[in-house]
Amino acid sequence: MAKAQETVLEINLTALEHNYRYLKTKISSKTKFLGVVKAFAYGSDAVSIAQKLVALGADYLAVAYTEEGVSLRNAGIKIPILVLHPQIVSFDTIIERCLEPNLYSERILTAFITAAERHQQKIYPIHLKFNTGLNRLGFNAKDIPSIVKKLSETTAVKVLSIFSHLAASEDLEEKDFTLNQIKNFNIISTQIDAALPYIPFKHLANTSGIINYPEAHFDMVRSGIGLYGFGNDIDEDKNFIPVATLKTNISQIHYLEPNESVGYNRAFTSNKKIKTATLPLGHADGIGREYGNGKGVVCVHGYYAPIIGNTCMDMIMVDVTDIDCSEGDEVIVFGNKPTATEFAAGANTISYEVLTGISQRVKRVIVEQQNSINI
Structure with a gap:
């Protein structure tokens, strides 16, 4: 699967087939x-x-x-x-x-x-x-x-x-x-x-x-x-594969000193030296204002990075202090890690709301058998 050079929602039809066939095993052939x-x-x-x-x-x-x-x-x-x-x-x-x-x-x-x-x-x-x-x-x-x-x-x-x-x-x-x-x-x-x-x-x-x-x-x-890709149960979720993966990348990295703030209304203020990454998606893309200030995490190179500051219309900021990353690197907002269920839990909501809330301005990329088609 291609690395995200922009914010995309990757839709894996192979995962859809897996989920369909699993559900079919639960019902009669008739x-x-x-x-x-x-x-x-x-x-x-x-x-x-x-x-x-x-x-x-x-x-x-x-x-x-x-x-x-x-x-x-x-x-x-x-x-x-x-x-x-x-x-x-x-x-x-x-x-x-x-x-x-x-x-x-x-x-x-x-x-x-x-x-x-x-x-x-x-x-x-x-x-x-x-x-x-x-x-x-x-x-x-x-x-x-x-x-x-x-x-x-x-x-x-x-x-x-x-x-x-x-x-x-x-x-x-x-x-x-x-x-x-x-x-x-x-x-x-x-x-x-x-x-x-x-x-x-x-x-x-x-x-x-x-x-x-x-x-x-x-x-x-x-x-x-x-x-x-969701079974409404932790144990059942293991039998499903999430179809949608929301990917983006790091637009810019900032190095903050103690007592410097991040984003609108200075909603987050650092208490030590930290490194932040700015990502090109925000509440206009479906990442609501309820996220931020520790509510919600994304995944950078396999490590969780908490969302900090207030979510902006087109941008969010995450704390990557302990993560080795660079501008342009790929970020997973939700997919397999974190799942949409896990991402949603950060704002006390459910996967349904997260999935259906992704704006239509986010490009959909269809993936099947490792071949992708932009739509």
């Missing part, structure tokens, strides 16, 4: 696999990730919003794409681009049926989401009679699947809660199957559900963070 590629594929590159998942044999992709699905269709992605949080204003586009909406309330269901009828659709595939405890989006079990009535009055749509979302599948201290969610989903599934003249397929498990709750696999599983 169970479908959905890859979640929302939010630029967790901050990486949605098109490249989607193309690789298609090549690996994924059955479905999922995005949060319609325009994310449109971008994949424009890139030639043809497999089914589930839109997890569609808005009514986008229903015409969903139909025109053959995307499949998650419908989660009576208002949304009614509006989509109207749109499908206006487009003269017949049995257009839809997915119904039920709330089993996350209390975010979804119908409740008591809504089933109303749903079935609406569906019986139209031929424009057909329920392809019903699904729900686990709230705490990574936390085994919440096992009773998760098992209750699975129980509730089974009850809802039974009622839906009895009420409709056909049987929709079912899906419930996210990455942690895949790993911890095989009884929740149903007909399809959905993986997001696992594909990108």
Whole structure:
């Protein structure tokens, strides 16, 4: 892999393949696999990730919003794409681009049926989401009679699947809660199957559900963070390879005397002679103001260097007093060391936020079998 001469987010498709194949070992060969590629594929590159998942044999992709699905269709992605949080204003586009909406309330269901009828659709595939405890989006079990009535009055749509979302599948201290969610989903599934003249397929498990709750696999599983290299558990993380590595380099080295300050508002003041390195990325690139002053570390030549001073818009400063390094040397912000989880912990947040927060101005470099392509 090439050394970073500028700030880049390196996306390793070989790591993605490893993670996909590991997750596939956890499920039956008959169970479908959905890859979640929302939010630029967790901050990486949605098109490249989607193309690789298609090549690996994924059955479905999922995005949060319609325009994310449109971008994949424009890139030639043809497999089914589930839109997890569609808005009514986008229903015409969903139909025109053959995307499949998650419908989660009576208002949304009614509006989509109207749109499908206006487009003269017949049995257009839809997915119904039920709330089993996350209390975010979804119908409740008591809504089933109303749903079935609406569906019986139209031929424009057909329920392809019903699904729900686990709230705490990574936390085994919440096992009773998760098992209750699975129980509730089974009850809802039974009622839906009895009420409709056909049987929709079912899906419930996210990455942690895949790993911890095989009884929740149903007909399809959905993986997001696992594909990108994280198992939501220290032991499980060892089975994954991070896909994204944020690399940069040292722009300048400074030698400070005692009582000299670093950065805006003099947020850090040295109490001894120190050496600092200035790196060309900042909060405009996704390294928030919560970092700095000892919160968060980067890796220089295998050694951790703490971020000091306030994070600037385009720069951060790190303490490299005890590290043999020079201007131009490569720096790993996160990847294998530190991981995005470890980097995030410095600011009391999670890998999801760190990964998805990397600005689109940071160049993405696709890496596979040691060959890189700038995009």
